[in-house]
Amino acid sequence: MLKVDLKYDWERFHAHYQVQIDQGITTLLGASGEGKSTLLHLLGGFLPGRGVLDFQREPLLALPAYKRPISTLFQSDNLFPQLTVWQNVAIGVSPHLRLSAEQGERVAWALEQTQLAAKANAYPQALSGGQAQRVAIARVLVRKKPILLLDEPFSALDPALREEMLFLVKQVTEDFSLTTLLVSHLPSEALLVGGRVILIEQGRVVAHEAADVLDSAQTPIAFTQYLGESKSSTS
Amino acid sequence: MFVCIGAFSLMALLRYSDVAEWSSFLSQPYLWRLIRFSLWQALLSSLLSLVIAVPVASCLFHRSFWGRSFLLQLFSVSMVVPSIVAILGIVVVYGRTGWLAQISGIELPLYGLTGILLAHVFFNMPLAVRLLLQAYALIPSGQWRQAYQLGFDRWSAFRFIEWSYLRKALPGAFVLIFMLCFSSFAVVLSLGGGPKSSTLEVAIYQALRFDFDLNKASFLALLQVLICTVIALFVYKLAPVNHQDSSLLAQSRFPIRDSYGAKALDVIAFLCVLVFVLPPFIAIFDPMFSTQFLQTLGSLRLWQAVLVSLKIAFPAAFISLLLGLSFCVLARYCMGKGKLDIWSTKLEQVGNLILMVPGLVIATGLFLWLRDFGLSFSSSYWIVVWVNAVMALPFVLRCMMPCFYQQERRFRHLYSSLGVQAWSRCKIEWPLVRSAVAQAFAFALLLSLGDMGVIALFGSQGMVSLPLYLFQLIGAYRLEEGACVAVVLILLCLGLYVLFSRIVGGKWHAQG
Numbered sequence: 001m002l003k004v005d006l007k008y009d010w011e012r013f014h015a016h017y018q019v020q021i022d023q024g025i026t027t028l029l030g031a032s033g034e035g036k037s038t039l040l041h042l043l044g045g046f047l048p049g050r051g052v053l054d055f056q057r058e059p060l061l062a063l064p065a066y067k068r069p070i071s072t073l074f075q076s077d078n079l080f081p082q083l084t085v086w087q088n089v090a091i092g093v094s095p096h097l098r099l100s101a102e103q104g105e106r107v108a109w110a111l112e113q114t115q116l117a118a119k120a121n122a123y124p125q126a127l128s129g130g131q132a133q134r135v136a137i138a139r140v141l142v143r144k145k146p147i148l149l150l151d152e153p154f155s156a157l158d159p160a161l162r163e164e165m166l167f168l169v170k171q172v173t174e175d176f177s178l179t180t181l182l183v184s185h186l187p188s189e190a191l192l193v194g195g196r197v198i199l200i201e202q203g204r205v206v207a208h209e210a211a212d213v214l215d216s217a218q219t220p221i222a223f224t225q226y227l228g229e230s231k232s233s234t235s
Numbered sequence: 236m237f238v239c240i241g242a243f244s245l246m247a248l249l250r251y252s253d254v255a256e257w258s259s260f261l262s263q264p265y266l267w268r269l270i271r272f273s274l275w276q277a278l279l280s281s282l283l284s285l286v287i288a289v290p291v292a293s294c295l296f297h298r299s300f301w302g303r304s305f306l307l308q309l310f311s312v313s314m315v316v317p318s319i320v321a322i323l324g325i326v327v328v329y330g331r332t333g334w335l336a337q338i339s340g341i342e343l344p345l346y347g348l349t350g351i352l353l354a355h356v357f358f359n360m361p362l363a364v365r366l367l368l369q370a371y372a373l374i375p376s377g378q379w380r381q382a383y384q385l386g387f388d389r390w391s392a393f394r395f396i397e398w399s400y401l402r403k404a405l406p407g408a409f410v411l412i413f414m415l416c417f418s419s420f421a422v423v424l425s426l427g428g429g430p431k432s433s434t435l436e437v438a439i440y441q442a443l444r445f446d447f448d449l450n451k452a453s454f455l456a457l458l459q460v461l462i463c464t465v466i467a468l469f470v471y472k473l474a475p476v477n478h479q480d481s482s483l484l485a486q487s488r489f490p491i492r493d494s495y496g497a498k499a500l501d502v503i504a505f506l507c508v509l510v511f512v513l514p515p516f517i518a519i520f521d522p523m524f525s526t527q528f529l530q531t532l533g534s535l536r537l538w539q540a541v542l543v544s545l546k547i548a549f550p551a552a553f554i555s556l557l558l559g560l561s562f563c564v565l566a567r568y569c570m571g572k573g574k575l576d577i578w579s580t581k582l583e584q585v586g587n588l589i590l591m592v593p594g595l596v597i598a599t600g601l602f603l604w605l606r607d608f609g610l611s612f613s614s615s616y617w618i619v620v621w622v623n624a625v626m627a628l629p630f631v632l633r634c635m636m637p638c639f640y641q642q643e644r645r646f647r648h649l650y651s652s653l654g655v656q657a658w659s660r661c662k663i664e665w666p667l668v669r670s671a672v673a674q675a676f677a678f679a680l681l682l683s684l685g686d687m688g689v690i691a692l693f694g695s696q697g698m699v700s701l702p703l704y705l706f707q708l709i710g711a712y713r714l715e716e717g718a719c720v721a722v723v724l725i726l727l728c729l730g731l732y733v734l735f736s737r738i739v740g741g742k743w744h745a746q747g
Binding site: 044064067074087095097 | 375376377378380381383384385386387388390391395396399492
């Protein structure tokens with residue numbers, strides 16, 4: 001279980017996140033500018049926060065990003081364009097690219113899992129958007145970190161592909177018992193992957209429910225306003 | 236226009252040449268030694284500068300420490316310190332009775348290759364560091380964020396991230412430094428120590444000033460242009476192009492995992508800086524506190540020289556800036572206009588071409604050309620101004636081009652859709668480009684202020700600029716007095732540099 005009680009101040013934005021996140025997928029919803037990505041950056045160790053951040057009772061807050069049990073998929077810049085697909089995945093195991101035989105097998109397995117084995121020697125420029133993000137997922141697989149953070153990594157993909165990628169994430173989360181946090185601005189994505197949803201407003205967690213409440217007749221009051229907004233903004 | 240003048244000056248030189256005699260030059264062993272030495276010292280100087288610059292740039296990029304910004308400023312200044320002043324500083328530190336000899340008893344054979352290398356590294360290592368840091372700035376911060384999460388240490392970061400960007404910047408930096416060293420004049424003239432270690436550029440000067448052998452001078456000049464062109468073409472063929480990968484992130488810094496090895500390397504890199512760059516600087520400012528300083532300040536000749544220098548530098552900088560601006564605007568106009576597109580890079584290359592043509596050659600050609608029109612020595616003032624302006628052009632372009640290009644790329648469609656043109660566009664752009672323009676002007680001013688080459692050729696009784704005065708003093712072994720003049724010169728440079736880059740350029744917010 002991931003226990004979060006974090007404060008972060010930036011100019012006139014004062015965030016205070018308090019939430020406990022269980023294993024499985026949790027979708028972070030909220031309008032833009034409300035602080036979804038900020039929470040992810042705090043968890044990942046890319047922003048300095050104050051407070052408590054525990055995972056399975058282990059404190060994480062004092063650790064630098066590379067020592068936290070976390071893999072992050074960002075919206076962009078997940079791959080090094082100067083490295084091949086294989087190198088991009090393998091670098092998740094060893095920053096020096098010196099792999100043991102067993103590690104090499106794991107990289108091959110991860111490429112297999114993400115259907116990229118044929119592209120191992122290609123450079124990211126030669127990949128489509130969906131393939132590029134699959135490389136990043138392959139790296140998540142070889143890193144074997146129990147927490148996975150996704151900061152709208154599929155928002156640039158077309159709907160069918162996005163759906164496919166979300167299913168992949170869901171499957172990976174279940175297969176490897178990950179604690180996955182997915183930032184999204186589409187309630188439909190939360191419904192697609194299931195699990196739980198968190199609504200964030202003004203740097204605060206205002207609701208934490210099972211994902212299917214979004215679709216049910218009794219949508220909690222906190223969500224109705226957000227859903228109304230997002231409906232009107234998409235129309 | 237300036238291309239025409241360059242071509243004219245070359246042609247004028249050629250008219251005085253006698254091709255038949257050239258073959259006899261080619262068979263002289265002295266010439267071959269000259270070429271060999273010119274190439275050898277330029278190669279060594281540029282390699283040494285780059286080898287030191289890579290770890291220094293990496294260290295400066297990754298660490299923030301007390302004095303970092305001071306060091307960066309020092310670097311930008313050391314590029315434009317008048318060469319003669321720096322040479323004086325180097326002599327004071329490494330010379331026969333210099334600090335090094337006094338402290339440790341080691342006596343370097345300063346006059347010859349060692350001295351030339353020391354001086355060239357002093358000038359060009361900071362230049363290389365700045366060029367490399369520009370390459371570092373191209374690395375999207377998403378890569379650093381990724382590196383941070385994956386736990387890269389400095390070596391991995393260098394190997395997988397930095398190197399692929401540096402690799403593309405290094406050939407350009409190498410060519411630039413190689414050219415500068417290859418055609419280096421003042422350094423070789425004063426630290427070369429005789430015909431054994433002389434370069435083509437110095438030989439041109441000797442042929443012109445002492446022998447007035449136009450034929451030989453034009454031959455040597457052509458040879459120099461030829462060699463530089465061949466090398467530049469060769470390297471640019473090999474060099475891959477650097478371009479910014481699009482990144483949505485604002486620039487921010489993520490700490491890379493530290494280690495003892497990385498720390499040690501940084502310390503070593505730093506010591507190199509301490510050895511090469513700092514002591515001459517300290518040595519230059521040292522005489523400020525002696526009594527001689529005040530006496531020198533009182534001398535009339537000093538102030539005359541200051542006046543002459545300013546009279547040359549200001550018009551030269553203005554002309555250079557105007558030339559640079561018209562280049563930028565032209566190149567930009569050509570950008571994205573279909574067929575004309577290739578011309579934008581061509582124009583920039585033409586601007587850089589000037590580095591290949593020795594200033595002395597342009598000056599002489601221009602002089603001969605004007606003489607044909609019946610204008611004689613009274614025009615030498617304008618020749619000096621003009622040549623200085625042209626010589627500063629590559630640096631001016633380097634300062635302004637990226638900024639102007641960026642403006643064009645980002646806002647072209649916005650401007651054209653709003654119908655903002657010409658003067659109104661200038662007004663909108665001014666706050667964004669003013670810092671680059673001011674920087675360019677300051678560079679041009681300083682380069683002309685510190686110029687030693689052209690003035691050495693054309694200087695006469697009535698026209699002794701500050702660097703030339705200094706050179707004369709050193710030549711007369713009045714080192715003490717020379718040191719004081721050097722202080723005046725460098726203070727003048729620093730003052731003007733700060734004045735223009737800060738006050739005209741405004742705050743750095745424009746860079747954002």
